[in-house]
Amino acid sequence: MKTIGLIGGMSWESTAEYYRLLNERVRERLGGLHSAKCVLYSVDFAEIERLQVAGLWDEAGEVLADAARSLQAAGAGLLLICTNTMHKVADQVVAAVDIPLLHLADATASAVRTAGLRRVGLLGTAFTMEQDFYRDRVAGHGLEVLVPDTDDRAVVHRVIYEELCLGIVREESRAAYGEVISRLVASGAEGIILGCTEIELLISPEHSPVPVFATTRLHAEAAVDAAFASGR
Incomplete structure (x- = not known):
């Protein structure tokens, strides 16, 4: 099983759902005490929301690109952006790493x-x-x-x-x-x-x-x- 890299915190309420769902899915698949191999980079949503409102999408994209690089360095084999809206900067994230992004x-x-x-x-x-x-x-x-x-x-x-x-x-x-x-x-x-x-x-x-x-x-x-x- 590849390690799943999560770019989360936008908001943490839904990121918590991602974590629960990933682990439930792995347990359903493998049974027993199995759980998901994943690493999470949780950003400060207040910072991201401020950039969204100001239309500073490139700056917001760089925040997520930095998160993606950190997740790759931590051993992630694929990436998720745990929010629909921030897929606006998906291309910046893809360009920052050598591992695939699974587009929501x-x-x-x-x-x-x-x-x-x-x-x-x-x-x-x-x-x-x-x-x-x-x-x-x-x-x-x-x-x-x-x-x-x-x-x-x-x-x-x-x-x-x-x-x-x-x-x-x-x-x-x-x-x-x-x-x-x-x-x-x-x-x-x-x-x-x-x-x-x-x-x-x-x-x-x-x-x-x-x-x-x-x-x-x-x-x-x-x-x-x-x-x-x-x-x-």
Whole structure:
């Protein structure tokens, strides 16, 4: 089993889910007391969030690139960026190391296609919903991506940063997300991508009339599969 390198802390709430899911997946696969071989570099999310808001993506990318170099030096055989939004700087991370990066959008799009769907709604931070770095990556797998309208995007983004990243889960926010999902479904979405790793703290399959694709879980499962694959 290759060692999985995790670039986490964005937020630590969802990174903790990554750690749990990776270990559960390995235990399911090998049984007994087996657990995942992994190393974690957890950044200070306040620093990253400040750079996001200021539009200083190259600077944010260098922070993650430094983390990637440290993980490679620590023995990681593959990398995960444990957040959807920061895949905006995935190319900087890839260029910094000699080990592969498992792109979260690819793992998610593969699951959507396996489910036989072609049109999906995307929930995430405003950066993920409004910029093309993530939507285009998913669309490159032959999928059509729908995003909420302006007001709904504002609600989804606010809940992520002001509640979920702080470990706050509110029923009224779950209801608000349910309304956003219903409007996406009415617009033709056959499934919903939970395109922010914290959203899974709020939304589960029972909260949606169509299938939901939990990106944290899908990414973790794909990482374990890759860790056991042949080759480096």
